[in-house]
Amino acid sequence: MPSSFSRSRTDTQTITLDQGLGKVTVNVNNVTKGVAPLDVSFKDDSPGNPTSWLWTFGDNTQPVTARNTTHQYKAPGRYLVTLKATGPGGDHISSPTEIAVFQKVQASFQAQPQSGLDPLSVRFTKDRSFLGVLS
Numbered sequence: 001m002p003s004s005f006s007r008s009r010t011d012t013q014t015i016t017l018d019q020g021l022g023k024v025t026v027n028v029n030n031v032t033k034g035v036a037p038l039d040v041s042f043k044d045d046s047p048g049n050p051t052s053w054l055w056t057f058g059d060n061t062q063p064v065t066a067r068n069t070t071h072q073y074k075a076p077g078r079y080l081v082t083l084k085a086t087g088p089g090g091d092h093i094s095s096p097t098e099i100a101v102f103q104k105v106q107a108s109f110q111a112q113p114q115s116g117l118d119p120l121s122v123r124f125t126k127d128r129s130f131l132g133v134l135s
Contacts, residue, residue, distance in 0.1 A: 032100070036075055038099070038101045039070055039071070040071055040081075040099055042055060042068065042070070042083070044067050046092075048088070048089070051086060052065065052086040053065055055083055056082050056084075057099075058079035073099060076101050079098070079099045080098055081097045082094055082097075109125060
């Protein structure tokens with residue numbers, strides 16, 4: 001009987017860098033670890049008056065110029081996200097935020113018997129194939 005397992009973690013993480021524009025602040029109020037594909041929302045909480053933004057996601061995709069954005073990580077890996085906010089004081093870059101994306105793991109085993117009366121003793125036998133990598 002095949003079975004699947006997935007785990008994700010929800011964090012709120014604020015990274016602040018004080019450099020004249022006020023503090024360039026990235027608020028990750030979403031999943032920062034999980035299984036690919038992984039959608040993560042990013043919010044600029046910078047005070048002051050930023051007039052433009054440049055998000056880089058660490059996965060060789062095109063940067064995004066919106067103040068707040070959502071990004072999908074399609075492949076397993078560890079990625080560093082940065083925000084460059086531009087305002088009256090010039091360009092200011094946030095400290096990197098790490099996003100960890102894992103491959104889906106699928107455990108496969110047989111259970112015998114699969115039903116019966118309580119108490120039921122069940123023997124589990126693993127299949128000979130493995131379809132994932134634990135990270």
